[in-house]
Amino acid sequence: MNATRGLVLTRSYGSVGIAGICERAGVRRGSLYHFFPGKEDLVIATLEALYGEFEAEVLQPALRGPGGLRERITAFVGAIHAFQARMQAAEGRLPGCPFGSLAVETGTQSPRLRAAMQGHLDAIRAQFRAALDTAVAHGELDARTDTARLADHWLALMEGILLMARAEQDADTILRLAPALQDLLLTTHPDGDAP
Amino acid sequence: MNATRGLVLTRSYGSVGIAGICERAGVRRGSLYHFFPGKEDLVIATLEALYGEFEAEVLQPALRGPGGLRERITAFVGAIHAFQARMQAAEGRLPGCPFGSLAVETGTQSPRLRAAMQGHLDAIRAQFRAALDTAVAHGELDARTDTARLADHWLALMEGILLMARAEQDADTILRLAPALQDLLLTTHPDGDAP
DNA sequence: TCTTGCGTTTACCGATCGGTCAACTAGACT
């Protein structure tokens, strides 16, 4: 699963073969199929584990850390940036958001994989919302803020930032675009858009 | 190239084979290689043509249409939504942003393809910036607005919105997230983020 | 009529894909 992670994150689902995964893991192909029914299940399990780590090591610490919402966003962006830069140093490729990338690539081919990625994206969104709810409770955001909706926007922008970073293969893209996140989340939002 | 477009947009680069393209186009495989050196070139040429149409039929009309910046953004989002919905009806799959998806998928494998997609993304960003500059000239945005930076944010959010729409395979996701775009572009931005 | 050359057709190339299977190994338990 570690080999799978390293390859799938930095390449893509379709371009990573069982052969490559097994070679990197030092395992014969037959052995793999003793534990996993197939490639799809292997990748789903791998990203399930990845999400667990991501939530425990990035989402929770950053979004429940010290300071107000602004500081937590900054910590969150910093943690993402560090992870992306670390992966790029280790694998030579910047992965972007694994869940988003996989959802996009397999969304039109593998329903199970897409559903799994959707679930992880939903979980991330829920974490965002919790952070926003906390900010509302502390008076940092207007009490009328629709936190579900704002969390939705947060996730979309975050995915966009990571997509651009992967397209440019440059971790600093994340830092360049991070102010958009602050703008989106910290500026006061009127009650709707229509005048 | 029409067959290539229909397949590549809704599936992915890796999962679309020359055989499938030729079958759909009613052409024998050998004939294809008389006109294109290989799959990569075929796809690059196809997306080059697609960008041309996109600029002429979506970007220019929407972003230079009647009304102020708000109306133009609305027109832009509406045109994108219509295109996505049309593709979904025709192909059964919602494509998302072809340039973004391809840049993400091939970004770590095919330098030429990635460079081509980057070029198209840069061109889109330039169109965004032109629209923002016009808004500044008309006094709709603060004269101190950093339009290059704001266009950068616009593109990132747009890519995120289209990524989510593709992940969810639902064109209405675009409409759901569009208000984030209005918030990002139309709320006043202080001169930087640091207090 | 004969040549020229664009474009098509078809068979074929080696490589790789995900996945299968029967034989085998080795450690735990009786």
Added chain:
DNA sequence: AGTCTAGTTGACCGATCGGTAAACGCAAGA
């Protein structure tokens, strides 16, 4: 000692991948 079983191995499967090449059709020009 004998049995059982989780796990390993390497050969093998058919399908498909992107790409090649020789033969062929055919219309225009000389």
